[in-house]
Amino acid sequence: MRGDVWLVIGGMAVATYLTRAPLLLALARRPLPPRLRLWLRLIPLAVLPAIAIPLVLLERDGAGARLAVALAHPPLWGAAVVLALAALRVNLLVTVTLGVAVVAFLRALA
Amino acid sequence: MPALVRDGVVASLALVPSVFVYGTVFGGLAVQAGLLPLEVWGMSLLVFAGASQFIAVPMLAAGASPLAIVLTTYVVNMRHYLMAATLAPSFRAFPRGWLPIVAHFVNDESFAVAVARSNPPEPWFFVGSAVAVSASFLAGVAVGTQLGGLVADPARWGLDFAFPAVFLALLAVQLRRPADWVIATVAGALAVGIALALPGTWHIALAGFAVSALAALVLSPEPA
Numbered sequence: 001m002r003g004d005v006w007l008v009i010g011g012m013a014v015a016t017y018l019t020r021a022p023l024l025l026a027l028a029r030r031p032l033p034p035r036l037r038l039w040l041r042l043i044p045l046a047v048l049p050a051i052a053i054p055l056v057l058l059e060r061d062g063a064g065a066r067l068a069v070a071l072a073h074p075p076l077w078g079a080a081v082v083l084a085l086a087a088l089r090v091n092l093l094v095t096v097t098l099g100v101a102v103v104a105f106l107r108a109l110a
Numbered sequence: 111m112p113a114l115v116r117d118g119v120v121a122s123l124a125l126v127p128s129v130f131v132y133g134t135v136f137g138g139l140a141v142q143a144g145l146l147p148l149e150v151w152g153m154s155l156l157v158f159a160g161a162s163q164f165i166a167v168p169m170l171a172a173g174a175s176p177l178a179i180v181l182t183t184y185v186v187n188m189r190h191y192l193m194a195a196t197l198a199p200s201f202r203a204f205p206r207g208w209l210p211i212v213a214h215f216v217n218d219e220s221f222a223v224a225v226a227r228s229n230p231p232e233p234w235f236f237v238g239s240a241v242a243v244s245a246s247f248l249a250g251v252a253v254g255t256q257l258g259g260l261v262a263d264p265a266r267w268g269l270d271f272a273f274p275a276v277f278l279a280l281l282a283v284q285l286r287r288p289a290d291w292v293i294a295t296v297a298g299a300l301a302v303g304i305a306l307a308l309p310g311t312w313h314i315a316l317a318g319f320a321v322s323a324l325a326a327l328v329l330s331p332e333p334a
Contacts, residue, residue: 004176005149011180012166013156019187021213023194027202032195039326040192044161045281045290046297046325047186047318051165052277053298054305054313060172065305075271082275086282093131099275104268 052079074106111234118220118238121227125219129243130250132160136167137254139272142264143171147255154251158214158244161280162186165314168273174311182315193221200230215240289329297321 031037056075059068069076082099086092133154140150145167157163162183169179193216201209212233220239224231264270285291297317304313 002146005145005170006152008166008170008176008179009149009153009156011176012153012162012183015180015184016157016159016162016187016190017214019184019190020194020216021210023191024198024201024213024216025209026198028195028198032191034331035326037192038329038331039322040189042293042322042325042329043185043188043318045284045293046320046322047165047182047314048277048281048284049294049298050301050317050321051314052274052281054301055168055274055277057302058305067302067306074268075274078268078271078275079278082278083282086279087285089283092276092279093128093135095279096135096272096275099279100268100272102268103271104266107266107268 072110074103074110077106078103114232114234115238115241118224118232118235118240119242120238121223121235122220122239122242125223126242126246129219130246130253133247133250134254134257135272135276136160136164137251137256138258138261139164139254139264139269140167141255141258142261142269143167145170147252147259150255151248151251154248157183158217158247159183159187159190160247164273164276169311169314172311178311178315182311182318185315185319189218190216193218196225197221197231197233197236200236201233204233212237212240215244217243219243289325293321293325 032040054065056079057067057069058065078099081102082095085095085098136154137147137150140153140163141147145153153163153166157166165186166179166183169182194213197216201212204212215237217240220236220243221231223239224236227235261267261269281294285294300321301313301317304316305311
């Protein structure tokens, strides 16, 4: 496990450097083609829900993942609070703190 | 040139508190997820890309395959190509030997500050901003790794939910046009479907890559 962590960190470091260095070191003269620029702009819009929604809607255990959609599922309410506050342009840390507080409160009730 | 570096530092001071706290939160949560302080700080120095680190930590904690984590990191960080392409022409007169190091510290905040000041951005100004941002991030992570160990039962305080909360908050501020909502909804639904069908955590890279690529093919690019 511990050796694996450093392996993963090393792999992440190399993968990330490959996104930063090549164009800068090549002193690229031209901007990227418009459709490529569009795609690079859209990636966060697809990646962020791809990680967040399963974390909210799925429960994982040894047997695998299954849907955990019920009104008594605290992360569902936490997610609603976070989305609403963030849409109102409330500060990121305040938003996250309140979302976490809602989940903690509902778990304490249960 | 030293004056420009100083200007870059000064212009970034307003960001220092929030970058520091962001680092503190990351450091604390990563330690609670089971990483050692040295691993968390080493990741922050060597990867130095907050969002991808936030994504990697719950994957590491869930025992995801190293390849899935590295590939997901790559997809999340592909946006750096945009920044590097915009910065590159300004760096033609920059000392070449320093470019490999400067490249490592390309980050969203410094890019935004440098482009807001002048376009094309000023390289030494960018370097000054990157120094301020990286120093406050790494200091924040170091503090966070020490605080994180203090909470005995993170789930009781809802702290496991901090990860999806950060992602949803970052997403919500980017949803502007109707197409953005469609992309986010389809990607989220596809990710849930893949996660139910396949073991492991490939759903993030797969859904993120496929849905954004498809949308880029369908939508018309804005004029650069």
